[in-house]
Amino acid sequence: MSKQYVNVIVDIVHTAVDRVFQYEVPEELLGKLSLGMKIRIPFGRGNTVRDGYIIGFTEKPDYDPEKIKQVQTVEEDAMPIEGQLIRLAAWMKEHYGSTMIQALKTVLPMKKKMKPVQKKYLVRTVSQEACGELLAVYRKKKQKARVRFLEALMEDEVLPYEVVTQRLRVSPASFRPFLEQGICRLDTEESYRNPVRGLLKKEQTFLLNEEQRAAVSGMTASWDGKKETCLLHGITGSGKTEVYMELIRHVIKNGRQAIVLIPEIALTYQTVMRFYRQFGERVSIVNSRLSAGEKSDQFERARTGRIDIMIGPRSALFTPFPNLGLIIIDEEHETAYKSETVPKYHAIETAIERCRMADAMVVLGSATPSASSYYKAQNGEYLLFQMRSRAKEESVLPSVEIVDLREELKAGNRTIFSRRLKELLKETLERKEQALLFLNRRGYAGFISCRSCGEAVKCPHCDVSLTQHWDGKLKCHYCGYETEIPKFCPSCGSRYIAGFGTGTQKVEAMVSSMFPEARILRMDTDTTKGKGGHDAVLAAFADGKADILVGTQMIVKGHDFPNVTLVGILAADLSLHSGGYEAGERTFQLLTQAAGRAGRDKLPGQVVIQSYAPSHYSVEAAASQDYESFYWHEILYRRLLHYPPVYRMMSLLFTSKEETAAERMAGKVKEMAGEFEGPLKAGTEEAEGQRHDAVEIIGPAKAAVSRINDSYRYVLYAKCEEEQPLLALKEKIEQMEWDRNVLYQFDME
């Protein structure tokens, strides 16, 4: 038998050694090593014994076998948590296509910052005079490094370790004698920066209604037993958070910890405070505003058992709790749970895998579950819990009406405000209540187009229109290209060329001309620039400093405005005709959320949905607040067209500076994939009639944005009812001989 080797990452906190090293497995350890295991290895010239983690196995090393050393021993009583996270990284690499290093960096992002947690200081233990005498001695000896060090030490009693080694360039070898002579000592300070220090826990009990109690007892039973993934479908205001908290209480009582994932945009002060009030100092929070050091402090607190609950966005999924018992994913339908960078993992699937490893449970919650999750609940893969009434009994559901914009046009109304919406706005203002105007549109910045030929001004490096910024320049959102607004149309030479302004700006201008006395706030990227801009606008509106708030998606996510009684959705179908097969789902979710903003307290709410396609099921179902109806339409469409969740879909993106190379490589992959189109396990009884494992290849075709930064982009899709054949295909592609001018990326849905 040939020799066995392991790929190892060495547990040294430094970028210079932040890579894979290979070691030989000695005979006595053959078969005893596994992924993620902590081992002892000789490292460096002096063969100092260090810790390392196994991240892979191989029989043929990529390094001169002569120089490869042997694994020494297995670290028996290592904390299993790192091993578990490393195994999770391996799973992510398999499923989402990335290198092991990329996956590890996603899962163990705090590795580099572990040291700053234990900040080290060099502290002078003798008087300033004594230090000065010593300094004179070393000056005479002309030992420059030691002189530099003593000078600094005389000046300041305490010196941070990094300052000494990096800024002063005094190596440990140079100051070690001083430590031994007792001139100074090495102190470590564990200063945990708790961002919520000082909040006192106020034990709060809440009365659960019948639906909430049913959900809690069902989930608790699942947790005590098989720990099946649960989906909590509860309408806005049904009190999902109380259910989560009851379940968390149960989990903590059993000595386990919980992670609560929340989309970054909904991670508001209010939400977080509710958890603090309930669980006090045992709660921690991470978000993107936290510095890397603070974040790793919080992860360290989790690892050492000082907290029980971690709240945060997608990345909080990798909190190193030693005894994880529960992962809650709130607003599980949010796109923010899908990573945009390699590995392009999905938080739900990854959470389920992590919980499988840790014998923990996943709870998904949403007012508008993703079609994918609801499908799995329907198939019995998840347990489903429904909450159909609002927790506060006095608050009532808003009344919703649809206005057909085509009728408005026929009646001679060319504005984007229907007569009905105008009328209701007027009434709302008269009652001194507030209104939200929601523009359901992705690209908020306007583009410039020619009135004569209709051509939009495009980026010379990408296949997209340039957008106008507030500074008057034209910019490309993909590559950053910037230019002045041209005087003549680049394609036909006409001088009738103009911008349309941003959608929200236009709406704001129109409202103020209709109601000159109304106070209007606009919320888009322009008005929320700078830190806290976001919250500042929302707070101002909540305080009643304005009557009308105009904005995009941002205004409908997780904010309560008790005085809002009117919500106007200006063009419901704007999101219906873009964004691939999920457009219908996105539209339904946005409309439902927007409608849910109306009349959340005792005041009755009114919602107006304006649409050019009022009979589309996404619009109709949102208007009647009927999730089921939406779902059955949507799943029918997905089944017919072989889209997820009925089928698994793998998309491949080929990018190259040479258009032909990208297209050719995509074609080559399609050709190779042809062999997967037949049944893989031919002859099995199951294959009779239905080929669950047949792979369907679509493309290659130009990507939606066919060129970015002068790179051409082609896509190829592979669909299959089973996941396994797709993973097999992915493996085959990874082993293909590749044109070095072409890059590729996987995406699994």
Next chain:
DNA sequence: AGCACGCCGACT
């Protein structure tokens, strides 16, 4: 990070 190697100035 931490260790050894090799350069370079100081001193028997």
Next chain:
DNA sequence: GTCGGCGTGCTC
């Protein structure tokens, strides 16, 4: 010549 500190580079 040789001793020893200091900067540089490498670590499977």
